[in-house]
Amino acid sequence: MTTTAPRRRHLDRVRWWTYLLLVLATVACLFPLYWMFIVATTDTATATRMPPEVVPGGNFLHLAGLVMETVPFVQALLNSLAVATAIGIGQAVLCSLAGFAFAKLRFPGRNALFLVVVLTMTVPTQLSVIPQYLIMSELGWVDTLQALIVPGLASAFGIFWMRQHISATISDELMQAARIDGASTGQVFWRIAFPIVRPAAFVLGLFGFVTAWNDFLWPFIVLKSPERYTAQIAIKALQNSYDVDLGLAMSGSFLATVPLVVLFVLVGRRMVAGILEGAFKG
């Protein structure tokens, strides 16, 4: 086939159905959140009427108050915030340290130990919840937040990811220069390496935060008293009173989702960039 200029421009054009497809996908992604908001702001009678409401009602404060009466939901949000923040920051720091050691320091057993880190990613730890629970009772950590935080700090993937970033961005010449100036390993890490890879560590911490905020199975097993609940477990508690008011669990879900939506609006583009860089292929 011969090539002509107009033909080529035609081929490069984005077809209308491309946008149609993407708009449909966007609607599918956003509609359930919108619907959550609708039901969370209307009373049961309105929420169950057909055709459904399409504008938010004025019942949000009433329902939110009911949520707070049923479970200590503000406490649950604070617990989630504490756990997710500790895990996010902890992963970012610990994985940067370990990634730095694997990328830039030489020590006996380095490659073998790194292989062990990679292999641990293949161990499906979620299947061992029963022995994990036994360990937590031995430690006396059942019904505490550290039972969620401490195990969440170990991220093999995070080490893998930080090691790659540190290898790619910090040259041996830079390391060498710092050492000649008399910097210790710790100083090299904190003053030179960490500031350079901080954006990568931030993205890692973000994913750690989101995962911890949304975690369900392990908190569900290990938390017992309502004042220790994370937001997700509080939603489950609200659902038990589903028959009382349809909007209750929905209001709880909405309250537990809003903080992450706000976070996503602020820094979501960095999460997208993190995935597109190939961050989470492993």
Next chain:
Amino acid sequence: MTVTLSPPLDTAPPPPKARKTMGLGERLSAYAYIAPFFLIFGVFGLFPFAFTFYVALFDWNPIGDQVFIGFDNFVRMFGDPRFWNAAGNTVSIWALSTVPQLLLALVLAHVLNHARLRFALFFRMSVLVPYITSVAATAIVFVQLFDRDYGLLNWLLGFVGVEPIDFVQSTWGSHLLIATMVMWRWFGYTTLLYLASLQSVPRSVFEAAAIDGAGPWQRFRHITVPSLRPVIIFTVVTSTIGGLQIFTEPLLIASGAPLTCGAVRQCQTLTLFLYEQGFGQFEFGYGSAVGVALFVMVVVIAAINYLLSTRIKADR
């Protein structure tokens, strides 16, 4: 995971002169930097994992005795229709969620990769919104949308003459509902994984194909799909391992009988069965045996993945 993890292993830089300046203290600090991971993973990951195999050999009651019974838990499991029911449900939900999800992600990644797409960042961010929504919140809203009496879906289906469907109470309906939630939450994430891989294909390849007369479908079929093959295999494996561990959705959709996901266990998955035995019936030994069974399935899937990925390398 063999697909994407193997190459970076040998990218470790050869440190040229670093050795001279590194003393004993420096080397010890290196161990200190990696110690927290090994300590935490050892105590809360590896040890409980190994301990699962041990507990599975006992009649283990958390507040009673622990009696060694050998492989009795496994014998019991293989004869337990509830186990096979849960295994069947798990496979069914996995297939219903994974296949459409990966196909949709392929198509979306292909169109998102277009050089002249407008609002590209907006679309990319939008598809990631379900990923930041928790499974619990997802379950609450989808159960409402799929409700028999008050759900939007049944209301819409009513216009085309479909009788209200009780999704939660029927076997296929509950599977479809859970699969929809899983798919909704993950398809955008998978799309971005595919897009990441697709962006490493030089644009000139697509342009050359277009000049040679390849239409959109041919470009999709002969460039996009083959170049994504490693990441497709990877996502099949991760979604399979994730599919074996589906727990929260079935727990939350049947609020009347959460631990069995309905009166007739119509949507109880293997992980929910593990939870029911372990923390509902306090049969830690039997629950652990289910955990071992799940692990064996993960290993088998990983092995199949390994064979597939080596076959593909050999083909090239």
